[in-house]
Each structure stands twice: as C-alpha cells, then as structure tokens.
Amino acid sequence: MSKSEANVVVFACNWDGLSSVEAVAQAGLSYPASVKVVRVSCLSRLHQGLILKAFELGADGVMLLGCEPGKCQFDTDPALITQECEKARKLMRLLGLKEERLVLTHVPRGDGSHFVGRVTSFIAEIGQMRSAVPGGA
Amino acid sequence: MFDTEREISDTRINLCLDCGKCTVVCPVAQHDPDFNPRLIAQRRLGQNRNIPQDDTIWSCISCYMCTERCNYRVRFPEFIHALRFEALEEGAQLQCTHGGALQAVMHMMARGDLHQDRLGWLPQDVELAEQCDTIFFVGCAPYFDVLFSDLGVDTLDGVKGALRLLNRAHIPFNILANERCCGRDLLLQGDREGFLALARANMEEFARHGVGKIITNCPECHYTLKVDYPKILGSTGIEVVHLTEVIAPLLRSGELRLGMLEKRATYHDPCTLGRCSRIFDEPRQILAAVAGLELVEMEQNREKALCCGASPWVHCGAVNRQIQGQRLAQAGATKADVMVTACPKCQIHLKCAQKSGDGKTTQVEIQDLASVAARSLD
The missing domain is CATH 3.40.50 (Rossmann fold)
Structure with missing residues (x-):
C-alpha cells in the first residue's frame, strides 16, 4: 500500500450501508485497498470504545456508514450513534486528533457509486490534513 | 525490567499462613463465592504449576482491605497484579469495561507525537x-x-x-x-x-x-x-x-480559612488515598474547617472503609454493583446530604451504580472534596 493512501476503517451497517459497499463491485467500480470494511448489525451497535480502538490500531480515518434517516431496519433512534460519535469526537479533540477524521455518513440502499465517491473524497480530505500537519493529521 | 518471581516474593505472599482472614474481609468474596484470595495464593504457590489459568484473578478490586487485615501485611493486590501480567503474557484476554474506550485513550496517550488539546x-x-x-x-x-x-x-x-x-x-x-x-x-x-x-x-x-x-x-x-x-x-x-x-496544614496554622456551607456530609475514603497512602485525617480536617458543615461517619470508615467497587476498567459486573449498593446504603444510613470523596473514580463508579441500579440504590449527592471546600469560599 502506498504511503499516500490513508488507512480508513468503514463501519458499515448490515443493511443500506453494507449493500452500498457490495454494490461497488457489481457496478464495476472499485475503492482503494486501504479501506477496510467492518460489518456491524446496526450503527447503534457501535460506541466510542470501538471507534477509538480503530484509531488506536492505526486508522487515519473512520467512517460510519448507515441507513438514511428513517430507514433503519431496527427503528433505532439515530440519536444513539450521533451521541457516541459526538463523544468520540470530543475525546479525539482532547487527544489532539482532528475530529474531521471521523465521519457519519448515510447512503441510499445499494448505491455503490455514492459510497465510492464519499470514501475517496474522505481519503483526499485526510490526505490534505496530513500535508497541512507535518507528521500526520 | 519486570522480574515476576521477585515481584511476587516482594509482596510477602510466601509468608501466607493460609489463615483466610483476607478472604473474610474481602468485599468481593462476600458477594462472589468463587473469589477466594486464600485459595488464589494457595493455587499459585502450590507445587503443581500445570493447573489451568486462574480466571478469578480478574475479580480483585485492589482495595487493600486484605492487606489491612493480614497479620504479615501481605500485599495481595500487588500479587494479583503480577498474576495478571503473567496471564496476559500467556494470552489471556481482558474483558474491558466501557467498550475498551479507556484502554484505547490510555494507549493513544502514550504516543510520542501526541499534542493534546486538554x-x-x-x-x-x-x-x-x-x-x-x-x-x-x-x-x-x-x-x-x-x-x-x-x-x-x-x-x-x-x-x-x-x-x-x-x-x-x-x-x-x-x-x-x-x-x-x-x-x-x-x-x-x-x-x-x-x-x-x-x-x-x-x-x-x-x-x-x-x-x-x-x-x-x-x-x-x-x-x-x-x-x-x-x-x-x-x-x-x-x-x-x-x-x-x-491544604490541611495551612488550615491548622490558620494561614488559610474556608468559608461556610451548611450541609451534613459523610466522607468516603478512597482506597488508594486511605489504605495505600495512609491519608485519613487531612481530608476530614479540611471538611471540619468548613463552617456549618456537619461531618458524620459511615459504618465502615478510615482503615475499614468499603471500596467504591472500582475496577481498573476491566471485569466489572454484578459483584461490583452489589459492593457499590452496599457503600451507598451506608452513606444513606448517615442521613447525609452529600457523600464527599477525594477520588474521581469513586465518583464515577458510585454515580454509575446510582444511575443503573434497580431504583432502590441510595440517591445521595456525590461530590469531590476539593469541590466542596472551594464552594465554601464563594
């Protein structure tokens, strides 16, 4: 893997999130190999610990990929993941990490190109943060 | 850097007489019959080293109540810390609380290129x-x-x-x-x-x-x-x-004066400040210097103070919750308005028990000692 490609961990919900990742290959598209996708049953399964663990293990960025608002298969209140995301961002800020390295994204079901566009622009944003701060974002 | 055998011997565990006083006073053993400090020592120090890994070592809350009671002042919690190190070396997995968030934060804080905004x-x-x-x-x-x-x-x-x-x-x-x-x-x-x-x-x-x-x-x-x-x-x-x-010596000499705060308060000795560092009097002197504050003691206090049920962010469960409930009930029995502690972790653990209890947990206000003393200055 080239040094310029940021390591991104994508936590994808089992439903619209993962379906858009799977649709990438079906649509004949691809995304960089530095993107690692971790399937979770729902984004509400995630908490600040798992998000921070990804950064601890060397992720340059973390993307939380879930269903569009109102389309959750479990009718889960999106406030849960928004709250965990906010807590993780506050901790990242304390640790001197740019909070933009954590994004919460909602994609339409099965939209591979949407996911590819989002993840490549996220990698580019992290690349810019890295070049702005010597030694990494 | 770490010589586990020497460390274990430094805890004086080899002097253990198998009397079981540690186990009688251990707050964890009171609620969990599987946790037995005496037997943990016996198993580790016995001749047969080919026994399976001891899973009960993770339940110790390092409250040092056992050391306080032990006739030979065996530092059992430190013996446990050494056993945990050994267990991790042999591939044991930690059951981290709070999703491992604290471990992740601590490990990230150790990085050399860290620039915190704290x-x-x-x-x-x-x-x-x-x-x-x-x-x-x-x-x-x-x-x-x-x-x-x-x-x-x-x-x-x-x-x-x-x-x-x-x-x-x-x-x-x-x-x-x-x-x-x-x-x-x-x-x-x-x-x-x-x-x-x-x-x-x-x-x-x-x-x-x-x-x-x-x-x-x-x-x-x-x-x-x-x-x-x-x-x-x-x-x-x-x-x-x-x-x-x-602060306490300055209050004694009159160089510093605290203000007024009309409250009935009870002081919870944090294990690390009390039994480990032997600081029992100073926090009480500070509270006594607050005018209008009435200090009442819980049933277990000073050297015998019950732990907040803390764990080093691993293996927290029903037993810890029972200890916390017991401590909060002791605070409730004093009819104090506020339970004062000098440790942020006590505050976290006791508030966690209050929040997630069965509705019967004592809902006494919990505050830090320095907060209370500083508030009296306003």
Whole structure:
C-alpha cells in the first residue's frame, strides 16, 4: 500500500450501508485497498470504545456508514450513534486528533457509486490534513 | 525490567499462613463465592504449576482491605497484579469495561507525537505560574467527563476546586499541557508495557519542564507518581504530594480559612488515598474547617472503609454493583446530604451504580472534596 493512501476503517451497517459497499463491485467500480470494511448489525451497535480502538490500531480515518434517516431496519433512534460519535469526537479533540477524521455518513440502499465517491473524497480530505500537519493529521 | 518471581516474593505472599482472614474481609468474596484470595495464593504457590489459568484473578478490586487485615501485611493486590501480567503474557484476554474506550485513550496517550488539546476547561480566573517548578497534575478528569457524560459526572469540578484552593493559599503552580495518564489502571490490569510507555512519556515531559514537585487531586495519580514510578523506573527526584497534604496544614496554622456551607456530609475514603497512602485525617480536617458543615461517619470508615467497587476498567459486573449498593446504603444510613470523596473514580463508579441500579440504590449527592471546600469560599 502506498504511503499516500490513508488507512480508513468503514463501519458499515448490515443493511443500506453494507449493500452500498457490495454494490461497488457489481457496478464495476472499485475503492482503494486501504479501506477496510467492518460489518456491524446496526450503527447503534457501535460506541466510542470501538471507534477509538480503530484509531488506536492505526486508522487515519473512520467512517460510519448507515441507513438514511428513517430507514433503519431496527427503528433505532439515530440519536444513539450521533451521541457516541459526538463523544468520540470530543475525546479525539482532547487527544489532539482532528475530529474531521471521523465521519457519519448515510447512503441510499445499494448505491455503490455514492459510497465510492464519499470514501475517496474522505481519503483526499485526510490526505490534505496530513500535508497541512507535518507528521500526520 | 519486570522480574515476576521477585515481584511476587516482594509482596510477602510466601509468608501466607493460609489463615483466610483476607478472604473474610474481602468485599468481593462476600458477594462472589468463587473469589477466594486464600485459595488464589494457595493455587499459585502450590507445587503443581500445570493447573489451568486462574480466571478469578480478574475479580480483585485492589482495595487493600486484605492487606489491612493480614497479620504479615501481605500485599495481595500487588500479587494479583503480577498474576495478571503473567496471564496476559500467556494470552489471556481482558474483558474491558466501557467498550475498551479507556484502554484505547490510555494507549493513544502514550504516543510520542501526541499534542493534546486538554486545557479548554481551565477557568480564566485561575492563576498559573509558568516558570514554577511545581506542577498540578490534572490526571484524566478532562477525559472522564466526556467518557462518562451520560452519568452526569463532573470530575473537573474537583480539579477546578483544587486549583482555586491553591490560588487562595498563594501556592504557585503550573499545569502541563501535554501530561499523560499516570498509567495506574494499565499497571493494575497487568499491561506493563502500556504502563511503561505512559510513565516514560510523563517523565520526559517532567524533565523537559524541570518539574521538582507535583501536587495531585487524584489519589491514584498521587500513589502512582509517588510510589510506582520510583519503584519501576528508579528514583525520579520529584516530590509528590496530595492536595489534602498541602491544604490541611495551612488550615491548622490558620494561614488559610474556608468559608461556610451548611450541609451534613459523610466522607468516603478512597482506597488508594486511605489504605495505600495512609491519608485519613487531612481530608476530614479540611471538611471540619468548613463552617456549618456537619461531618458524620459511615459504618465502615478510615482503615475499614468499603471500596467504591472500582475496577481498573476491566471485569466489572454484578459483584461490583452489589459492593457499590452496599457503600451507598451506608452513606444513606448517615442521613447525609452529600457523600464527599477525594477520588474521581469513586465518583464515577458510585454515580454509575446510582444511575443503573434497580431504583432502590441510595440517591445521595456525590461530590469531590476539593469541590466542596472551594464552594465554601464563594
């Protein structure tokens, strides 16, 4: 893997999130190999610990990929993941990490190109943060 | 650097007479029949070393109640820490609480290229002395208040109170913008490598700023910086004192006066401040110096104080909850308005029990000692 490609961990919900990742290959598209996708049953399964663990293990960025608002298969209140995301961002800020390295994204079901566009622009944003701060974002 | 056998022998565990007094006073053993300090020692020190890994070692809460009772003052919790280190070396997996968030934060704090942004909470009216070789070691309070925001904890209120008290007492101090976690929880859970990384990063930071004296409000930071750092890294040449050791003498001599606060309060001795550091009187002297404050003792206090049921962020479960419920009930029985503690972790654990209890948990207000003392100044 080239040094310029940021390591991104994508936590994808089992439903619209993962379906858009799977649709990438079906649509004949691809995304960089530095993107690692971790399937979770729902984004509400995630908490600040798992998000921070990804950064601890060397992720340059973390993307939380879930269903569009109102389309959750479990009718889960999106406030849960928004709250965990906010807590993780506050901790990242304390640790001197740019909070933009954590994004919460909602994609339409099965939209591979949407996911590819989002993840490549996220990698580019992290690349810019890295070049702005010597030694990494 | 770590010679486990020597360490185990230093805990005096070889003097164990198998009398079982440790087990009788152990708060965990009272609620969990599988946890038996006497048998843990017997199993580890016995001739047959081919026995399976002892899973009960993770239940110890390091409250030092056993050491207090032991005729030979065997330092059983430290024996447990060594066993945990051994277990992790052999591939045991930790059951981290709070999704491992605290471990992740502690490990990330150990990084060399860390540039924390951790002083956003610092009140403008607090005066820092930038060239001073005395520092106030804040600890993990800024992180705790985010991690446990849903419990309504405000451990930074204790830190702010401590800074106001020091300012009022005209004791100059500085704060380091990039101090790390002291590493105590990693040490207690057996993660020696993680502890060393944090300790070395802190020592480098202290050396860079020419630190000669450290004042802490957190009893765990106090004990770790004062006892564990020199023991493991060699002499640090830094004097470490707890806030109560600084404030109480000034109150006795009349150089500092506290204000008025009409409350009935009970003081919860944190294990690390009490049984480990033997600081029992100073916190009580500070509370007694607050006019209008009536101090009442719980059934178990001072050397016999019951632990808050804390764990070093691993293996927290029903037993811990029962201990916390028991301690809160003792506070409730005193009819105190406020339960005062000097440790941010006690505050977190007791508030967690109050929040997630069965509705029968005593809902007494819990506050930091420094917060209470500083509030009386307003």
